[in-house]
Amino acid sequence: MAKTETTYPISRATKKGVVGHLAVAATVLILMMAFGIIMLFNQGGLITISPDLFYSIMTVHGIGMVGMASLGGAAIMWYFLCKYVPLNPKVLMTNLVLSVIGIAMILIAAFVFKFSDAWTFLYPLPSVSAKQHGMAGAMFFLNGVLFVGVGFLIMYLEIGRKIAKQYGGLMNGLGWDMLFGKSDKHYGPPAAVVASTMVVICNSTAILAGATVIIMSIINILNPSIVFDALLAKHLTYAFGHIFANATIYMAVVGVYEILAKYADRPWKANKVFLIAWNFSTLFTLMIYTHHLLMDFAVPKWMLLIGQIFSYANGLPVMVVTAYGALMIVYRSGLRWDMASGLMFLAMFGWVGGAVPAIIDATIVVNHVMHNTKWVPGHFHIYMGLGVTIMIIAFMYYYNKVEGNRRDHSWDRISAAFYTVFFLGLTGSFLYAGKISAPRRWAVHLPEWMLSDIVGGISACFVLAATISFTLRFFANVKYTRTANTTEEMVHDTTSLMKKSS
Ligand code: HEM
Ligand SMILES: [Cu+2]
Numbered sequence: 125m126a127k128t129e130t131t132y133p134i135s136r137a138t139k140k141g142v143v144g145h146l147a148v149a150a151t152v153l154i155l156m157m158a159f160g161i162i163m164l165f166n167q168g169g170l171i172t173i174s175p176d177l178f179y180s181i182m183t184v185h186g187i188g189m190v191g192m193a194s195l196g197g198a199a200i201m202w203y204f205l206c207k208y209v210p211l212n213p214k215v216l217m218t219n220l221v222l223s224v225i226g227i228a229m230i231l232i233a234a235f236v237f238k239f240s241d242a243w244t245f246l247y248p249l250p251s252v253s254a255k256q257h258g259m260a261g262a263m264f265f266l267n268g269v270l271f272v273g274v275g276f277l278i279m280y281l282e283i284g285r286k287i288a289k290q291y292g293g294l295m296n297g298l299g300w301d302m303l304f305g306k307s308d309k310h311y312g313p314p315a316a317v318v319a320s321t322m323v324v325i326c327n328s329t330a331i332l333a334g335a336t337v338i339i340m341s342i343i344n345i346l347n348p349s350i351v352f353d354a355l356l357a358k359h360l361t362y363a364f365g366h367i368f369a370n371a372t373i374y375m376a377v378v379g380v381y382e383i384l385a386k387y388a389d390r391p392w393k394a395n396k397v398f399l400i401a402w403n404f405s406t407l408f409t410l411m412i413y414t415h416h417l418l419m420d421f422a423v424p425k426w427m428l429l430i431g432q433i434f435s436y437a438n439g440l441p442v443m444v445v446t447a448y449g450a451l452m453i454v455y456r457s458g459l460r461w462d463m464a465s466g467l468m469f470l471a472m473f474g475w476v477g478g479a480v481p482a483i484i485d486a487t488i489v490v491n492h493v494m495h496n497t498k499w500v501p502g503h504f505h506i507y508m509g510l511g512v513t514i515m516i517i518a519f520m521y522y523y524n525k526v527e528g529n530r531r532d533h534s535w536d537r538i539s540a541a542f543y544t545v546f547f548l549g550l551t552g553s554f555l556y557a558g559k560i561s562a563p564r565r566w567a568v569h570l571p572e573w574m575l576s577d578i579v580g581g582i583s584a585c586f587v588l589a590a591t592i593s594f595t596l597r598f599f600a601n602v603k604y605t606r607t608a609n610t611t612e613e614m615v616h617d618t619t620s621l622m623k624k625s626s
Contacts, residue, residue, distance in 0.1 A: 129208055129313075129314055130208075131207045131208060132206065132207055132208075132210050134203065134206060134207065135213055136604050137213035137214075137217075138202070138203070138206055138211075138213040138216065139527065139604040140213075140217070140604055141199075141202070141213050141216035141217050141220060142199045142202060142203045142216070142523070143199075143523070143602055143604065144217070144220045145195045145196065145198055145199035145202075145216070145219075145220055146195075146196060146199050146516070146519070146520055146523070146598065147599070147602075148195055148220065148223065148224060148227075149192045149193075149195040149196035149199070149516060150520070150591075150594075150595040150598060151595075152188050152189075152191065152192040152195070152227065153189075153192050153513065153591060153595075154588065154591055154592060154595060155188070156184070156185050156188040156189050156192065157584065157587065157588045157591060158588060159181045159184060159185045159188075160185055160584055161581050161584045161585060161588065162181060163178060163181055163182060163185065164577045164578070164580045164581035164584060165577070165578070165581045166178055166567065167566070167567070167568070167569040167573070167574070167577040168569070168574045168575075168577030168578035168580075168581055169569070169571075169574050169577075170578060170581070175567040175568065176238060176240060178567035179240035179241075179242070179567060180234040180235060180238060180239065180240040181234070182240070182242060182565065183234055183239065183240050183241060183242050183243055183265075184230065184231065184234045184235075186242060186243030186244070187230060187243035187269065188227070188230070189508065190243065190365075190368065190369050190372070191223065191226075191227060191272060192513075193369075193372035193376070193508060193512045193513065193516070194272075194276065194368065194371075194372050194375070195220075195223060196372075196376065196512070196513075196515075196516030196519070197371075197372045197373070197374075197375030197376040197512065197515075197516070198216075198219065198276070198279065198375055199516075199519065200375060200376050200378050200379040200515065200516065200519045201283075201316070201319070201320055201323065201375040201376075201378045202216055202279075202283075203519075203523070204316045204378050204379070204381075204382045205283065205316050205317065205320050205378070207316075208290075208313070208314050208316060208317055209283070209286045209287055209290050209317065210286065211282060211283065211286055212282060215278060215279055215282040216279065218275060218278055218279075219275040219276060219278060219279040220275075221275070222271050222272065222274055222275030222278075223271070223272050223275045223276075225268075225271050226268040226269065226270070226271030226272035226273075226275070227268070227272070228268070229264045229265070229267060229268030229271065230264070230265055230268040230269065232264050232268075233260075233261045233262070233263075233264035233265035233268060234261070234265070236260075236261075236264075237257060237258065237260040237261030237264060238257045238261055239253065239257070239261030239262060239264065239265045240253065241253050241262075241265075242565065243365070244361060244362075244365055245265065245266065245269075245338075245341065245361070246357070246358060246361055247337065247340065247341050247344070247352065247354060247357035247358070247361065248341075248344060248351075248354065248357075250262040250265070250266060250341045250344075250345060251341065251344045251345045251348055254345045255348075259345060259346075262341070262345055263342070263345070266338045266341055266342055267342075269334070269338060270335060270338050273331045273334055273335055273338075274331075274335075276327065276331060277328060277331045277332075277335075280323070280324045280327055280328045280331075281328070283320055283324050284321075284324040284325075284328070287317060287320065287321055287324070291313055291317070294321060294324070294325070295321075296313070297313060297317050297318065297320070297321030297324075298312075298318060298321050298322065298399060298402055298403050298406065299312030299313065299318065299394060299396075299399035299402075299403075302396070302399065303396065303399055303400065303403070310395075311393045311394050311395060312394035312395075312398070312399045313394060314392075314394065315378070315381035315382075315385075315392045315394050315398070316378045316381060316382060318394050318398070318399065318402050319374055319375070319377060319378050319381070319402065320375075320378065322374055322402055322405065322406045322409075323371050323374050323375050325406055325410075326367050326370075326371050326374070326406060326409050326410055327367065327368060327371045329363070329367065329410060330363060330364045330366075330367035330368045330371070331364070331368070333360045333361075333363040333364045333367075334360070334361070334363075334364030334365075334368070336360055337357050337360035337361050337364065340352045340357060340360075341357075355420065355422055355423065358416075358417060358420065359413075359414075359417070362413040362414075362416040362417065363413045365413075365416075366412070366413035366415075366416060367409060367410065367413060369504075369508075370409055370438075371409070372508075372512050373475060373507065373511055373512050373515075374405075374409075374442070376471075376511075376512050376515035376516060376519075377442070377446060377472075377475075377515070379468055379515050379518060379519045379522070380446060380450060380468050380469075380471070380472055380515065381446075381449075383464055383465060383468050383518070383519075383522055384450055384453050384454065384459070384465060384468060384469065385453055387459045387460060387464075387465045388453045388454060388457035388458075388459040389457070390453050390457055392449060392453060397445060398445045398449065400441070401441035401442050401444065401445040402441070402442055402445075404441045405438065405440075405441050405442040408434045408438040408441075409438060411430055411431075411434050412430070412431055412434045412435045412438050413431070414427050414428060414430060414431030415431040415432060415435045416431075417431065418431060418432070418495070419495065435482075435483065440479075443475065443476055443479060446472060447472060447473075447476055450469065450472055454469070462521075462525070462532050463518065463521040463525075463532045463536050463537070463540065464518050464519070464521045464522035464525060465518075466518075466540070467514050467515075467517060467518030467521065467540060468514075468515060468518040468519075468522075470510075470514060470540075470544065471510065471511050471512075471514035471515040471518060472511075473510075474506060474507060474509070474510025474511040474514055475507050475510075475511030475512075477506055477507070477510065478503055478504065478505075478506030478507025478508070478510065478511055479503075479507060480503075481499065481502060481503035481506070481555065482503040482504065482507070484503075494558060496563050496564055496565075497557070497558040497561055497562060497563055497564060498554045498555070498557035498558040498562045498563070498564050498576075499554070499555060499558025499559070500558070500564055501554050501564055502551055502554030502555035502557070502558050503551075503555070505547075505550065505551045505554060506551045509547050509550070509551065509587075510544065510547055510548070510551070514543075514544075517543075517591075517594050520594065520595075520598040521536070521594075521597075521598075523598075523602075524597075524598060524601040524602060524603075527602075527603055527604070528601045528602060528603035529601075529603075530597075530601040533597070535593065535597075536593075536594075536597060539589075539590040539593040539594055540590070542586050542587075542589070542590040543586075543587055543590035543591065543594075545586075546583040546584070546586035546587045546590070547583070547587050549579065549580070549583030549586075550580050550583040550584050550587060553576045553577070553579045553580030553583065554576075554580060556576050557573055557576040557577070557580075560572065560573065560576070562576065
């Protein structure tokens with residue numbers, strides 16, 4: 125493998141932080157999947173829970189899953205990035221601690237104080253529900269989200285600062301020196317650095333928007349006579365929610381670059397096309413949240429057009445260079461397929477596949493008809509469940525292979541097949557429900573929608589079982605002690621391990 129960059133060893137403290145993130149992510153994932161099943165069986169009429177409880181569960185499921193994907197994505201990004209850019213592992217731990225406190229506060233908000241305003245907590249809902257159920261629920265929830273946000277912001281500041289230091293400016297992390305002719309290198313920084321720079325820019329912006337609207341909401345609850353512009357609040361909320369949820373994939377995709385490149389023993393080079401694609405996706409990701417406001421007639425038309433047009437273009441550049449790059453890396457490389465490489469490859473197609481119905485929904489005319497139907501959970505469950513989540517699971521397998529001598533078992537492959545097939549069943553049931561006009565976010569469904577809910581719920585039970593199996597296998601094998609010191613050593617270790625297990 126061509127050595128182009130100095131690499132740093134991955135410290136034990138870093139590994140602890142990474143494993144901590146994965147452990148919390150996996151636990152939250154299992155719990156939230158169980159909540160998803162409860163929602164579907166309630167909608168399908170198999171069980172009955174009160175609408176209040178349904179909406180509390182829906183709120184927790186939404187924010188919990190986004191948080192889970194962010195924690196898992198952060199683990200992947202940090203683990204690979206810290207080989208190229210020395211990062212302080214204490215910051216990673218701080219993020220974990222703040223996130224766990226935040227998650228606990230959110231659970232208390234929903235299940236002790238009946239907070240149920242959905243994970244999007246759209247202003248002025250929190251103050252309305254504060255009047256109904258008391259202030260505590262909204263306060264626990266909003267401050268819980270703030271804790272998670274602050275943890276992530278501290279993490280991004282550390283990453284951004286170190287990238288800027290190493291490459292002579294943050295934007296050089298996106299290859300600006302090369303793109304603008306200030307450097308005669310043929311390739312930009314490692315793909316992990318490029319992706320991390322993009323995420324730092326987008327998510328810092330998102331968190332600042334989120335913190336602003338959360339503080340506005342808190343002020344409004346404490347003193348209802350102070351009101352804010354509801355449309356501005358909606359802009360800020362979706363600038364936060366859309367970008368933060370979207371960025372999970374851009375963190376996790378670092379695993380695709382690193383793992384496939386390592387297994388194929390071909391470096392993933394950041395050429396000009398790759399850099400340009402990531403620059404455009406950075407810009408588009410920041411602009412397109414307005415597709416959540418297509419129904420708000422007070423928003424200027426030009427803004428909605430931006431939302432529509434750039435939603436088409438948003439993920440596309442990165443998706444194309446990633447899918448194409450992955451195919452090129454794999455093509456005739458003699459790459460060995462195991463759980464880590466196989467799932468990473470699969471996840472890439474889950475990501476691409478989920479984007480298709482999303483793009484359809486981002487079209488204004490279609491959006492008026494589809495946006496409040498289950499079509500929407502249908503598409504985002506594809507790229508979240510079959511994209512990001514599988515990338516995180518693939519990384520759990522990779523981590524234990526490289527750090528812990530784990531071997532794949534046929535049981536793992538069976539679990540992976542179950543997960544994939546039944547997750548397709550689940551998302552298929554959502555898309556079908558959308559097609560027959562079942563609304564999203566309704567606790568109680570009409571009889572004609574119930575079959576799709578039941579099919580979805582049963583599929584999800586198999587998904588949950590597979591996820592429990594992945595997680596148990598992860599915990600059973602996890603280690604921090606093995607010290608593979610350099611990338612070369614790790615590549616060597618991985619390749620020899622792969623040969624051993626063949
Ligand atoms: C076993 C797997 C899962 C099941 C059974 C499930 C089920 C559900 C259900 C029933 C809803 C509400 C749909 C409605 O509006 O009527 C929902 C919403 C949602 N799910 Fe999942 N889900 C699963 C996995 C995931 C994953 C892996 C993610 C992300 C990583 C995710 C993220 C979300 C989000 C963000 C919402 C939106 C909540 C809202 O509308 O406020 N889900 N899910
Ligand atoms: Cu969006």
